[in-house]
Amino acid sequence: MVLQAIGQPLVMETRPDSVPGPGQIRVRVEACAVCRTDLHVVDGDLPDPRLPLVPGHEIVGIVDALGAGVASPALGVRVGIPWLAHACGHCPYCASGRENLCDEPAFTGYTRDGGFATHAVAEADFAFPLEGFEDPVAAAPLMCAGVIGWRSLVLAGEAARLGLYGFGAAAHILAQVCRWQGREVYAFTRPGDEAAQAMARSLGATWVGGSDEMPPVALDAAILFAPVGALVPLALRAVRKGGRVVCGGIHMSDIPRFPYRLLWEERQLVSVANLTRRDAVDFLAIAPRVGIRPVTTVYPLAAANEALGDLRSGGLVGAAVLVP
Ligand SMILES: [Zn+2]
Numbered sequence: 502m503v504l505q506a507i508g509q510p511l512v513m514e515t516r517p518d519s520v521p522g523p524g525q526i527r528v529r530v531e532a533c534a535v536c537r538t539d540l541h542v543v544d545g546d547l548p549d550p551r552l553p554l555v556p557g558h559e560i561v562g563i564v565d566a567l568g569a570g571v572a573s574p575a576l577g578v579r580v581g582i583p584w585l586a587h588a589c590g591h592c593p594y595c596a597s598g599r600e601n602l603c604d605e606p607a608f609t610g611y612t613r614d615g616g617f618a619t620h621a622v623a624e625a626d627f628a629f630p631l632e633g634f635e636d637p638v639a640a641a642p643l644m645c646a647g648v649i650g651w652r653s654l655v656l657a658g659e660a661a662r663l664g665l666y667g668f669g670a671a672a673h674i675l676a677q678v679c680r681w682q683g684r685e686v687y688a689f690t691r692p693g694d695e696a697a698q699a700m701a702r703s704l705g706a707t708w709v710g711g712s713d714e715m716p717p718v719a720l721d722a723a724i725l726f727a728p729v730g731a732l733v734p735l736a737l738r739a740v741r742k743g744g745r746v747v748c749g750g751i752h753m754s755d756i757p758r759f760p761y762r763l764l765w766e767e768r769q770l771v772s773v774a775n776l777t778r779r780d781a782v783d784f785l786a787i788a789p790r791v792g793i794r795p796v797t798t799v800y801p802l803a804a805a806n807e808a809l810g811d812l813r814s815g816g817l818v819g820a821a822v823l824v825p
């Protein structure tokens with residue numbers, strides 16, 4: 502499913518199977534989850550996508566061809582392919598363990614073709630074996646919603662009382678991790694979104710409310726997954742002195758002006774950008790121990806536009822997953 506021009510629906514194309522180059526693998530895609538970032542790519546919110554482009558960066562598939570020099574993963578292994586497709590390895594960020602900020606990165610489904618397809622090519626070093634993950638549909642949302650959620654949680658720090666603004670794919674996975682870790686989850690949804698609120702309750706949230714409401718206690722930290730800048734001052738208001746607000750998205754509407762006192766008392770406002778391979782390895786190691794069960798809605802690959810539309814309209818509960 503190909504994005505030929507910004508803002509246009511994806512178009513089904515038939516192409517010859519791609520051939521992996523040196524250091525690359527090809528996978529037969531079993532499932533690819535749909536992320537809000539895919540909407541930002543399709544809508545042109547992110548600059549300079551490769552065009553034409555196959556979107557999709559939450560890929561689960563079986564390795565079915567190896568490029569020159571690839572020893573692992575082996576043929577037949579199930580792997581996950583995330584957003585970070587390449588990092589240069591030598592810039593100051595790569596050299597200091599922050600390849601998520603690499604000066605010359607490549608991104609799956611943005612600057613390289615992704616997983617809204619029957620087959621996808623990736624660098625072997627940026628694909629992750631998924632041993633112990635039996636269900637490719639359930640594993641797919643872990644590759645971005647899960648990993649980026651995990652990175653956001655690490656940045657949030659030792660927060661015992663954690664607010665999650667926007668209870669979609671990322672938050673509903675992260676809530677399960679938080680409960681397993683013994684944290685209290687305070688879930689903020691679109692006001693009146695009964696389905697999201699019911700899901701938050703079912704996943705053990707201590708408190709559930711609209712994003713315009715204040716929690717009953719001051720929070721230690723909050724993570725914003727909704728791409729809504731107006732939530733930033735609301736979240737700052739909800740965290741205690743010294744608390745941290747983490748913006749987990751790649752794109753957000755403008756943040757409205759707010760009084761300095763909301764930031765004062767050493768509150769911190771930070772953002773998360775991309776992921777490191779370490780984030781993926783760490784998260785994929787704990788995910789089976791948590792026993793994460795993503796709520797998924799499956800669409801056939803040809804219905805990618807419908808899946809994007811349902812994500813855009815907010816009618817989706819959990820994560821959308823495309824299956825070729
Ligand atoms: Zn994503």
Ligand SMILES: [Zn+2]
Pocket residue numbers: 588589590591592593594595596600602603604605
């Ligand atoms: Zn780099």
